[in-house]
Amino acid sequence: MSPSRLSPIALALALAACGGSTPPPAAPAAGTDTTAATAAAPAEDKVLNVYNWSDYVAEDTIARFEQETGIKVVYDVYDSNEMLEAKLTAGSSGYDVVFPSARPFAQRHIQSKLYRELDRSKLPNWGNLSPAVLAALQDVDPGNAHLIPYMWGTTGLGYNVAKVRERLGDAQALDSWSLLFDPAIVAKLKDCGVGVLDDQQEGFASALIFLGKDPNGVGGGEIDAVKAAFAPVRPFIRYFNSSKYIDDLANGEICLAMGYNGDVLQARDRAEEAGNDIEIAFTLPREGAVRWVDSAAIPADAPHPGNAHAFLDFLMRPDVIAPITNYVSYANANAKATALVDKEIVEDTGIYPPDEVAAKLVDPRTLPDDENRARERAWTSIKSGN
């Protein structure tokens, strides 16, 4: 396992899961002249353009904000960091609030000056955030000047318990990436359907972890190794997609998915609510897995930065973020909200992994640009099967 498992974020998230400690009063971000910004701010239309991951707020979150503020929210969704990045780098996206994953995406967006500095004077709920998670994001966002940590989670495997057991038998351990990367195993799941995230970072990391290699490694033949890991199993993968698998697992259309933990647990809930009589389980493979942190930020050219601050502050309220966690099954980064999160969520080891599992989680590192580009090219060819 990689030494990166000992990174500060591991400790931070473990502390956040325990409710964290009392946060210190928030200091204004370095270099933020809040007085001038307030004085110069022109009046804004009562509109807010939000671009978020699909299935990442509660059913009533947006309506509550609209009712409380009179601000109309135009809400668009995406299912990959790459889609968000393409819009941000093209410029004039029109978005006021976006939700990039901290590593490597938000980190490089900050370096490219794509985000506005937060005005802490407009964020009175800042003090509710977990100080430990904020501290762990210092390398990504020095001074926590641009990002608000939103949710964090892991990437593992979701499966239809009955269908997978029927095909693999009772003796087969299901807590392993071999379900996806051992051709002899995944071949048996082809008929009931296998989905993989269309997420280069997660695709690479899971294959490298399965192979016992460091997912953050560079120059050690990683790209060829990942291509070689996918090649023999590619014929058994029905699709690469990062949102469709929630409904497909819930409806029995697929029986195995590489997925984000909360999404798989949402599939479990949807199957139950629909009375589908399908049991869905999430497993963090014993070989290890990736842990990620998603954040919220205001694009530098956001047309409604005042409304954006109001929305971010709303999201930092414990009575707003706890019901989101209860609905989407992702852990949030708000220390004050833990008391309002359902007991069954706090006790769900798929959401708050126990120490021995957490010790095997790896935090993605921002890789050199040329390595990243090479991985992107390799991912395209892996998906197309060439």
Ligand code: N2P
């Ligand atoms: C929400 C998926 C967000 C997790 N559907 C990806 N970081």
